[in-house]
Amino acid sequence: MTTLLGRTPSTAARAAPLRPEFRSGFAPLAGAAVLLTLAVALAVPAESWQGGWAETREHTHAAAVLLGIPLALAAGCRQGGRERRRGTGDLLETAVRGALPRFLASAVPVALWVAVGHLVAAGCALLATWYCATGDSPYVVVPLADSLLLGCAALGGQVVGRAVSWRLAAPVLATAGYAVLGFLSYDHDNAWSALSPLIGTSAGRVPVWWQPWVSVAWVGGLAAAAVLALTARRRALALVPLVCATAAAVLLVQSGGPTRPVPVAGRQVCDTSTTPQVCVNARYGKLLPQITGALSGLTGRLEGVDNLPVRFEDRAGRPRADEAELPMVVPLGWSVVRGRLTEPEQYAWEAGTALVGRAGCDGLDPAVARTDAAVEHYLAPSPQEKHFDELAAQGSPADRAELRAGQRARARLLGMAQDERRAWLSEYFATAGDCDPSGVPAL
Amino acid sequence: MTGRHAPDHLIAGYADGSLPDADAWSLEMHLESCASCAGRVSRAVRATAAGPVLADLREAVLADLGQAVLADFGRRAPAAAPPAPAVVPSPLRAPRLLWAVAPAVRGAWLPAVLLVALGAVLLAHAAGFSAARPLLLAVAPVVPVAGVALSYGRHADPLHELAASTPSAGLRLALVRTAVVLAVSLPLLTVAGAVVPSSGAPGAAAWLLPGLTLTLAALALGGRLGLRAATAVTGGGWLCAVLAPVLAAPDGAVSRHLSDQLSRYVGGGAAQGGWAAAAVLCAALLAARRTAYDRLERH
Amino acid sequence: MTTIQVAGLHVRHRRTVALDSLDLCFGRGVHGLLGPNGAGKTSLIRVLATVAAPTGGRVRMLGEDIADPRGRTEVRRRLGYLPQDFGYYPGFTVREFVAYMAWLKEVPAAQIPAAVERAVARVGLAERIDAKLRTLSGGMVRRVGIAQAVVNDPAVLLLDEPTAGLDPEQRVEFRELLRELGASATVLVSTHLVEDVAAACTEVTLIAGGRLAYRGTPEALTALGAASDGVGDHPIERGYTAALRAHREVAAR
Numbered sequence: 001m002t003t004l005l006g007r008t009p010s011t012a013a014r015a016a017p018l019r020p021e022f023r024s025g026f027a028p029l030a031g032a033a034v035l036l037t038l039a040v041a042l043a044v045p046a047e048s049w050q051g052g053w054a055e056t057r058e059h060t061h062a063a064a065v066l067l068g069i070p071l072a073l074a075a076g077c078r079q080g081g082r083e084r085r086r087g088t089g090d091l092l093e094t095a096v097r098g099a100l101p102r103f104l105a106s107a108v109p110v111a112l113w114v115a116v117g118h119l120v121a122a123g124c125a126l127l128a129t130w131y132c133a134t135g136d137s138p139y140v141v142v143p144l145a146d147s148l149l150l151g152c153a154a155l156g157g158q159v160v161g162r163a164v165s166w167r168l169a170a171p172v173l174a175t176a177g178y179a180v181l182g183f184l185s186y187d188h189d190n191a192w193s194a195l196s197p198l199i200g201t202s203a204g205r206v207p208v209w210w211q212p213w214v215s216v217a218w219v220g221g222l223a224a225a226a227v228l229a230l231t232a233r234r235r236a237l238a239l240v241p242l243v244c245a246t247a248a249a250v251l252l253v254q255s256g257g258p259t260r261p262v263p264v265a266g267r268q269v270c271d272t273s274t275t276p277q278v279c280v281n282a283r284y285g286k287l288l289p290q291i292t293g294a295l296s297g298l299t300g301r302l303e304g305v306d307n308l309p310v311r312f313e314d315r316a317g318r319p320r321a322d323e324a325e326l327p328m329v330v331p332l333g334w335s336v337v338r339g340r341l342t343e344p345e346q347y348a349w350e351a352g353t354a355l356v357g358r359a360g361c362d363g364l365d366p367a368v369a370r371t372d373a374a375v376e377h378y379l380a381p382s383p384q385e386k387h388f389d390e391l392a393a394q395g396s397p398a399d400r401a402e403l404r405a406g407q408r409a410r411a412r413l414l415g416m417a418q419d420e421r422r423a424w425l426s427e428y429f430a431t432a433g434d435c436d437p438s439g440v441p442a443l
Numbered sequence: 444m445t446g447r448h449a450p451d452h453l454i455a456g457y458a459d460g461s462l463p464d465a466d467a468w469s470l471e472m473h474l475e476s477c478a479s480c481a482g483r484v485s486r487a488v489r490a491t492a493a494g495p496v497l498a499d500l501r502e503a504v505l506a507d508l509g510q511a512v513l514a515d516f517g518r519r520a521p522a523a524a525p526p527a528p529a530v531v532p533s534p535l536r537a538p539r540l541l542w543a544v545a546p547a548v549r550g551a552w553l554p555a556v557l558l559v560a561l562g563a564v565l566l567a568h569a570a571g572f573s574a575a576r577p578l579l580l581a582v583a584p585v586v587p588v589a590g591v592a593l594s595y596g597r598h599a600d601p602l603h604e605l606a607a608s609t610p611s612a613g614l615r616l617a618l619v620r621t622a623v624v625l626a627v628s629l630p631l632l633t634v635a636g637a638v639v640p641s642s643g644a645p646g647a648a649a650w651l652l653p654g655l656t657l658t659l660a661a662l663a664l665g666g667r668l669g670l671r672a673a674t675a676v677t678g679g680g681w682l683c684a685v686l687a688p689v690l691a692a693p694d695g696a697v698s699r700h701l702s703d704q705l706s707r708y709v710g711g712g713a714a715q716g717g718w719a720a721a722a723v724l725c726a727a728l729l730a731a732r733r734t735a736y737d738r739l740e741r742h
Numbered sequence: 743m744t745t746i747q748v749a750g751l752h753v754r755h756r757r758t759v760a761l762d763s764l765d766l767c768f769g770r771g772v773h774g775l776l777g778p779n780g781a782g783k784t785s786l787i788r789v790l791a792t793v794a795a796p797t798g799g800r801v802r803m804l805g806e807d808i809a810d811p812r813g814r815t816e817v818r819r820r821l822g823y824l825p826q827d828f829g830y831y832p833g834f835t836v837r838e839f840v841a842y843m844a845w846l847k848e849v850p851a852a853q854i855p856a857a858v859e860r861a862v863a864r865v866g867l868a869e870r871i872d873a874k875l876r877t878l879s880g881g882m883v884r885r886v887g888i889a890q891a892v893v894n895d896p897a898v899l900l901l902d903e904p905t906a907g908l909d910p911e912q913r914v915e916f917r918e919l920l921r922e923l924g925a926s927a928t929v930l931v932s933t934h935l936v937e938d939v940a941a942a943c944t945e946v947t948l949i950a951g952g953r954l955a956y957r958g959t960p961e962a963l964t965a966l967g968a969a970s971d972g973v974g975d976h977p978i979e980r981g982y983t984a985a986l987r988a989h990r991e992v993a994a995r
Contacts, residue, residue: 044688063691186695601829607793608823609846
């Protein structure tokens with residue numbers, strides 16, 4: 001018979017006693033739940049952010065704050081109620097280690113796994129954009145700060161779970177968290193809206209470098225104050241993180257959600273070999289070859305024509321006097337999906353319309369409208385043109401007459417000789433954008 | 444009942460009606476198999492005030508019946524003589540039986556269903572919330588799944604192990620309880636959806652097929668995973684797929700995104716056809732695995 | 743005539759083997775089931791109660807094969823089972839609860855009232871028959887469990903730790919009930935309390951490590967204990983430890 005003393009403890013028994021909490025149990029499940037939810041939330045609208053680093057940042061940040069923080073709160077709350085559910089409270093009260101180490105021993109695994117789950121989801125989103133990125137550079141500070149936010153939220157949720165002995169505490173806390181965050185984030189007129197980690201940014205504006213970290217200090221300070229208030233022997237110690245959190249909150253509210261413009265959004269990448277030149281915003285500069293290719297027919301036909309705008313521009317705001325607006329590439333998911341132009345012919349037609357420039361005129365003379373349509377047809381026909389022509393052919397006699405007149409105009413323009421056409425187009429483009437029909441040459 | 448024959452004091456008490464019910468029943472059980480005691484009881488009864496009345500009754504009955512019946516009657520104990528035994532009503536009245544048959548309805552689930560239905564109506568009409576119907580359509584399919592989770596299985600029913608050893612155990616019991624859950628939730632939530640204004644969301648009855656499919660899928664999975672895990676997977680999966688992309692929209696137009704999402708999932712003939720096919724598939728799967736419910740849930 | 747026949751029964755939970763090729767027969771009478779914790783007693787009772795499916799082997803009860811669903815339902819009508827973790831509805835009265843179990847066991851509706859009264863009287867709770875279950879002590883609740891197990895006059899009665907929580911006087915009455923039941927039915931009692939086994943059982947089965955360790959009468963077990971100096975305070979305890987040791991020596995070889 002072997003005695004207990006005769007056996008030497010194996011190395012496995014000497015391993016960290018806190019490791020089982022990290023390896024199995026609720027913590028990995030919580031991380032997996034966060035990962036799954038964020039993955040679904042990002043995968044369904046994937047067309048609207050894949051390919052653009054700024055859009056990816058917006059979507060992952062919104063998902064992390066609006067979905068990740070409530071989930072982290074609920075996971076922490078459920079873990080906090082564990083002692084009560086399992087009836088181990090009395091046993092643990094007799095332990096020698098203080099309340100704070102005991103709390104952290106059960107809380108840190110959940111916080112860590114939730115943060116890891118978010119990091120993996122954000123990483124997958126970054127990877128999904130990386131292979132079809134159109135320019136700009138990845139924003140990695142925001143996901144890192146968000147992971148810290150989720151960890152702090154899990155710790156705070158655990159405090160609530162310990163204090164409140166109600167079966168429905170976790171879902172109610174998550175719903176309340178979502179309501180508060182949603183209210184703060186979307187109501188931009190509110191003075192307190194800067195307290196939400198999700199401040200109002202856009203594709204061209206990014207938070208200043210210190211905003212994510214001050215947000216972490218704000219949320220983390222609240223969580224640390226709650227933890228210390230629950231477990232520290234000297235409760236007054238909770239005032240220290242509370243003061244830090246208050247300072248961070250004051251800073252956030254005073255600055256009002258500070259953002260700065262992204263330099264790359266103000267620059268353009270140009271192709272000067274065509275007439276007119278094609279300039280694309282530097283945020284998706286890699287699209288320039290595709291756009292130039294889509295517009296190649298149009299620019300080729302405009303070779304040697306005068307009175308054209310110098311270039312197509314793609315900056316924020318109205319174009320200058322000698323420039324035309326490039327058809328919009330953003331928001332992603334419409335003309336550009338995953339770094340490819342979805343409908344090049346449609347895009348070229350929109351560019352032609354921008355050159356003609358009379359889309360905003362009311363009460364246009366029918367002859368001028370017919371001339372415009374003929375020019376658009378020559379430069380880059382719309383993909384729906386055939387469909388509308390068929391509709392007109394089956395319509396009323398007035399429609400059919402209009403169709404015949406339009407077709408005559410088109411044929412006349414196409415039938416001109418090269419030089420004659422160039423001269424005619426130069427004369428035509430002298431009046432482009434002008435709603436007054438008097439100077440427009442007839443066809 | 445000890446000994447080979449009933450003691451005299453019991454018989455005397457029985458004859459004049461002073462015997463407690465339990466002992467009276469025990470005595471009657473004994474009388475069914477002991478003729479001599481039966482004779483003693485009838486003699487004791489005839490000696491009481493009821494004797495002459497019983498004698499007349501006996502004459503009348505014998506006069507009506509033939510000799511064969513008389514011979515038969517003579518062998519059996521004249522048990523028509525018990526002095527007004529307390530008529531024991533059936534211990535299991537219908538309300539109690541219904542209470543046991545429908546665990547989900549008697550607990551917190553019914554108030555939750557009413558809350559969802561009334562809440563949607565109030566939100567739409569009193570608070571002017573425009574996304575009330577999409578929200579109702581998003582939450583409604585999960586309600587019967589939650590009801591199923593609360594009505595069967597080892598975590599929901601304390602009698603699960605005992606009931607598993609009875610002839611009534613099996614898929615039939617689970618289906619009866621599921622039918623009760625569906626009968627309560629389907630009309631309530633559909634009527635609430637019809638009352639709420641549409642605002643671009645699919646029709647009020649668009650959630651019926653998805654709800655039925657999710658319930659059948661939870662039952663089919665429950666045979667393998669245990670009903671608690673199966674309902675968590677199906678209900679949680681639906682909520683995640685519908686709500687997660689909507690709630691995390693960076694532009695904040697939650698109601699519009701919710702309507703779009705629901706139109707994609709449950710709106711239109713193709714989507715409903717897909718749900719119907721999935722429901723048939725889940726039902727077939729459940730029928731194939733019906734013996735999984737015959738035993739105790741292991742999880 | 744054997745009521746229960748078990749041939750090559752094999753039960754596995756995840757990766758541990760609970761019962762390993764067990765062959766047993768039970769006839770009328772009271773059979774005690776003894777063994778260390780984790781030996782497989784509860785697994786055996788669960789398989790015989792048709793609430794758990796065996797991984798291998800065959801079980802025939804009352805002439806029916808319980809692997810067949812129809813046979814299973816037929817056996818369940820004549821079966822009484824009291825599990826170790828006995829769950830109940832606290833709001834039900836004793837009468838309502840036993841009547842509900844009788845209804846579940848498909849006792850004909852007309853016979854239910856009488857059967858309920860009889861079963862509750864047999865366990866000695868006749869004066870508390872209309873009390874709610876939540877007002878009863880643990881031992882009384884256990885007796886209600888025994889009442890529901892006998893309400894349909896079962897031919898096979900399976901009791902898993904039936905005397906847990908009963909005081910000594912109640913245990914004496916319970917043994918009397920067991921003897922009475924064993925006269926007409928096959929009763930299988932799994933217990934740790936060897937005095938109950940000694941007093942009420944006509945046969946003792948010892949299961950250890952998923953295998954059969956000993957089969958015999960209580961007197962033979964006592965004699966074994968006296969002969970091979972087992973450890974224990976009660977003569978049956980000494981027989982128990984002696985039989986276990988012998989079985990483990992055989993298994994180690």
